[in-house]
Amino acid sequence: MGTRILTNAYLSAFCAELAMLLDAGLTVSDSVHILKDDEPSKEGQAMLRDLTGHLEMGSPLSAALEESGVFPRYMIHMVNIGEKTGRMVETLKALSEYYDRQVRLSVTIKNSVLYPAILLILMIVVVLVLIVQVLPIFNDVFARLGTQMSPLATALMNFGEWLGGAAIVIAIIFALIFLFIVLLAVLPEFRNSLKNAFSNKWGSKGVLGKIASSRFVFAMRLAMASGLDTQDAIDLAANLSGGSRVVDEKHQKCNELINSGIPLHEALTKSGILSVQDGKMLSIGARSGKTDEAMAEIARRSDLDVTDNIDRIVSKIEPTLVIISSVIVGVILLSVMLPLISIMTAIG
Secondary structure, three states: OOOOOOOHHHHHHHHHHHHHHHHOOOOHHHHHHHHHHHOOOHHHHHHHHHHHHHHHOOOOHHHHHHHHOOOOHHHHHHHHHHHHHOOHHHHHHHHHHHHHHHHHHHHHHHHHHHHHHHHHHHHHHHHHHHHHHHHHHHHHHHHHOOOOOOHHHHHHHHHHHHHHHOHHHHHHHHHHHHHHHHHHHHOHHHHHHHHHHHHHHHOOOHHHHHHHHHHHHHHHHHHHHOOOOHHHHHHHHHHHHOOOHHHHHHHHHHHHHHHOOOOHHHHHHHOOOOOHHHHHHHHHHHHOOOHHHHHHHHHHHHHHHHHHHHHHHHHHHHHHHHHHHHHHHHHHHHHHHHHHHHHHHHHO
């Protein structure tokens, strides 16, 4: 098998199906064998056949996953913890929920970015068509009438002519942008370095900060469901949701507060990872012996909060782009039509 990591959607389904089979009393080897028989793709069958081979040779599931080379590091780590704590089914269910949440978050972000990007491209295309193709036609009409367009329309037309003359330069710029995108897609090191630089600058602000907090809470819930103690759960959640310097500092501060004897809910609140309201819920959950349920509810609320924030941002971007494009197009047309109407009125 290659080194390509499986998609979050596949991992979510794999963990959920394996958890159901194990919960029914089947062995890990038999469960994976059933999954192999039901796998529709040849690549998936080959991967599961390889996994079954490792299991039949006596390897535990975590070791078999690692030897296959296509499963992510944190999934292997969590499965290993589930094996040691005897909570494999709970761990797999939590992993399935975790990867399903990652899929939904990715889809939300992609959809939120796609529509405004399309609007922006359409706006640019419309404006370019007006200044490059339409304004020269009106300029000829005005010249035949023995007059000129307004200064604004003339300036825009001259800008359009400059763009036409700089077509080669513009093509080179777009080629560089395309090359940059290709490098991001094929070079993981370049992509990770850029991601780290971006995270260090903006990873703790606005919606990105909420996403980091949401990932931390969900990873904490996953770790606690797998039987980890509080300290190990915080370390694992920090590894899964970190990357930004400011976010990592929050995790470090939380660890320091825990080590000093402060309760979990206070440490998470004082370090800025949880809000006061979420900290209160976690405190109530701890006192009632339902910390796992409280953490699951906090994770659900964090997920909704992230989605609501993204929706609010998109709801502001879309009408803003529409208004800007309408104003630009309207100004261009008025700068041409008003003088033309004046001339037609004078002739009439």
